Amino acid sequence: MSILPSTVFPSSANTDRGRPTKITTTGNREDIVYGSGNCVIIRSVRNPLAVDVYTGHRAPCSVARISPSGYYCASGDNQGNILIWDTVNKEEHILKYQKKSFSGGIYDLCWSDDNQRICAVGDGKDKRAEVFIWDQGSTAGDLSGHTGKVLGCAMKPQRPYRLVTAGEDSMSNFYKGPPFRFEHSNRDHSRFVNSVEYSPDGSIYVTAGGDKKIFIYDGTTGQKKIEYVGSEGPDDHKMSIFSISFSPDGKQLFSCSADKTCKLWDVERAGHCLATYKFFEDPELNDTPVGTCWTSVGPVAVTLRGDIGFFNAQGSSLLPTTIFRGHNKGIQNIHVLHTDGKDYGDDSVSFVTSSFDGQFIAYNEKKGSFCGANNYVHDKQPLVASVATNDKIISIGMDGKIAFSPIGNSLKTTVATPYQTSVLERSVGLSLLLGGKYVAAAAEHKIAIYNVASNEQVAEAEVGFIVGCISTHLSGNTVVIGGADEFVHFWHFDEGTKKIVEVGKSKGRYTAPVTSVSVSSNGDRFAAARGNFIILGTLNPNTSEPGSELDETRLLHTSRITALDFSPDGARLLSAGLDCVLFVWEDHNDSEKFKKLISCHSPLGITAAKWLNNNTIVTVGTDALVRTWKI
Template sequence: MSYELKHVFASLPQMERGVAKVLGGDPKGNNFLYTNGKSVIIRNINNPAIADIYTEHPHQVTVAKYAPSGFYIASGDVSGKIRIWDTTQKEHLLKYEYQPFGGKIKDIAWTEDSKRIACVGEGREKFGAVFLWDTGSSVGEISGHSKVINSVDIKQTRPYRLISGSDDNCGAFFEGPPFKFKFSIADHSRFVNCVRFSPDGNRFCTAGADGQIFLYDGKTGEKICALGGAKAHEGGVYAVSWSPDSSQLISASGDKTVKLWDVGTSTALTTFNMGADVMDQQLGCLWQKDHLLSVSLSGYINYLDKSNPDRPLRTIKGHSKSIQSLTVHKNGGRSYIYSGSHDGHINILSLGGGHNNDFSGKGHSNLVTKMAVDDADQLVTCSMDDTVRFTSVTKKEYSASNLVKMDVQPKHVSVAAGGLALAVCIGQVVFLKDKKKVFTLDSLDYEPEAGAIHPGGSTAAVGGADGKVRLYSVQGNTLKDEGKSVEAKGPVTDMAYSKDGAYLAVTDEKKVVTVFTVADNYSVRSLSYPSDVNFAKTSLINVSFRIRCPEYAHRLHHVSGLAWIDEHTLVTTSHDASVKQWTLKF
């Protein structure tokens, strides 16, 4: 058997309220990049479904920037490490690694010749450093600030200049190399979140939590004006990005807008209204050739439309938090992947075009632990918010009337024909019919962990922490315990009947998969003992085939979900918030 990684459906940026998100742009204009967890994600700007993930940082990555040459990327993490790695090879070989200071890296800038790097952040003894990319030797000192430095940029034309912005409400202007502090800029009344030079080097701007954006002369640092007069935005400004010709810039704000500015007149040409919800706050932006991008607090990436400022050209959706559950469903001849994450978000991925979507309305408010699609084309999900939801996959809209409140937290849900569902909760097993609770098993002498209803609706199998699988007879609206059980090799973690109902597969904490033959009184058909610790789940491709997930399918985390599209196509999810599609050959 051989396997090939066919597609990577990448995670969104990992966002934090009130914290700017830096987007990096490929100098050639083909890609953009951002960070999530320990990963740096590179996406094609014309087709964001094309993505690559760099996973070699041992700690959470906070920022990544292309070298002006385009051949290398410098990425920084929360420990203060800077890794410089190759962009031309699939392996992204490490060129150099440095630790300029101890603490979170918040921003990175290169000189135009790709020879010097400036980085700033939350250092202990110092908040920034400038060094040669190939030796790590210092080429100046970033001083003049008393608090965390949030942003840094270097003029891309000679003579070089450097600007920084800090939580001390000030900017600092440097000449070099070697870079030396010249003076502070104290025009902001609150944190300075972002500083950026124009591509031609003639100007730079500073943006702050006070809603102000100031323009300065790029060579002397002399103040020119404030964009928009008294205030550029009603909320804090988290990011700015210049147009390639240096005549305009865009700004992203917590007031849920992005503004397009004419620098010559210091007026806003367009205001992009991104929504009314708190998750519509704009925390990052990037002007890349003809593309204007912004990032919402939700992690959604918006392609802005100058001719229609109230509706983006497209919005890239997905997950920004770890994915916990997965299922697939065919609708209208197309396969859809449904995945649920730690924050309660459910994403819909169309496998044909790689487009992400979501359900409208208010859904789960906490981790989605399990999901399945029933014969009425409803996505049945259970969550740590103590609910089971039934959501139409055709209407794609949450409904309060299709929510069933559980007495205790549900951990697992399964479905069968005729509107049947089984929810396994802490200390309880709940039998549902037509979206209503009809029977509850409680006061159990074991802790139920997972459950499965036979496709024919005749039996409900419940796996316990004691390693037993109890088989309950479905009789009308009740579950009857007839004292029948089978043994797994350890505490049960997951289970499912095959589609034809001929087999029951049970996984346990010892990473053993036991397959029982239903017609033969649940006799053990086979066992699978995975040999490596990276094993996550086993799934039946047919009645006799067993397969382990490809080794290191998701390098940073174990596989949290696995589902078959067809006998040669497998999808996997992980806590890295990405979905991967594999092609298998036998």
């Protein structure tokens, strides 16, 4: 038995309100590159399942750019660190060079066409821009001249090299080199200069700013050629322009603005707008585009939420043709809709994930697509737990409310407005029973049963101890509860009388609160975790002694166990924890038969893990990534 990586469903891009987001492309424009959490994501524009992830940063990554050769990537983070690593070795991504450039964050990077010089700009006390030769560690010029944060930089892609920086001091500075020396400042903008970009042939460069204007300059001399877009025309942007990008042939420009639109411009005809795009017909604040790039399939924009949209440059559709969406906060729960291994079609939902901020995303394991997300189901309160059936997501938040959100079985639908019912203060968890007809909700001292079809509470009981975790036999009516009293408790729900009663508990204390529990698919076994220990037991719900422990205690994790789950056929058990380790136990009766996978969702650990089928596991973590593994 071995555990092999299968698929990565990446998280969404890091964004900041009011500041441009850097989303870039590889040299052949076949991949998009962006920072997400502490990771760098390299994602194919044609195949959503072709994803590469770099996890070397220890702070949120703000920008990443691939070298012209495609062999290296330079990435910067919010603490001023620059890491240069190879993109060829996808299993390891060898770190080639590392330095701390500024006391604040890195806002933009650019390469020279010989893959040697890198310009970095950002926020710092002593300096805000620098250019260096990375394989020697030496400086390649003096980039003084700005009096505020520097938001963007661009280097002429051919010799003679020229370098342009754009800053919050409303200036774009022009440098000649190498070694690069200050030549002059352009003060045509009246507000922040948010973006600067050279054309592919290096003949011109453009700047865009908070004054809603775009200017075109000569690429070699840095002299202004024309005010390309003003702020008074009917097709001009009505609010700050965050980003601008050239098409591969240099004949078109693609811009995005705080007015929630993206616009396509003809370079040769000043102020001539070819098309105006939006992410949705009625965009919200989080649908504001804050970054752009141009790929081999057309222009791309990223929203404040982190969604990545692909647009048609021919203007045949003014809405995105495709949207990539992922989580941007730590993921808490996984809900598998089908575990029988059958093919339910390319538009079916394989599993649903939910994150701490209350966002739900549904995935298709083979296609990599998703159906929509409904943020803030619980009045912007953090999510505590959630489960999913084929047509509903049931969730409970720190607001104490349990919400039933309808969801279709198509990737094209979105989570609808939820129906919220009674309050369960200090809620702990949820679990389905009786084939998904009912859901058991656990609070600190209480357990309640809800009818999933009617969204109504049908039973409630005080438990007499502090609840730590909950699990059920999906096809049966047994509820297994782990308590802070160091016992596992067994409860029985009677569908006829609509009563839930305790029928027993484990014979001995576990010497620590029970933090995770799982019941096998046929209902004959359970597994419980106390700290980093796993205890297995038999489950006999129809007897006077419903549960009894087996003799062995398994101690291989070095940190708290966050997930336990039996495979659909009951033959294997997985365990995962905050130590970033995933174990798959081949034989329940032999604690020596297991497979170990380390450095999974490092450095903060695995928050949830489930079996998709008997040979596939899906894991999630605080890195907001979703990964699948083949056994």
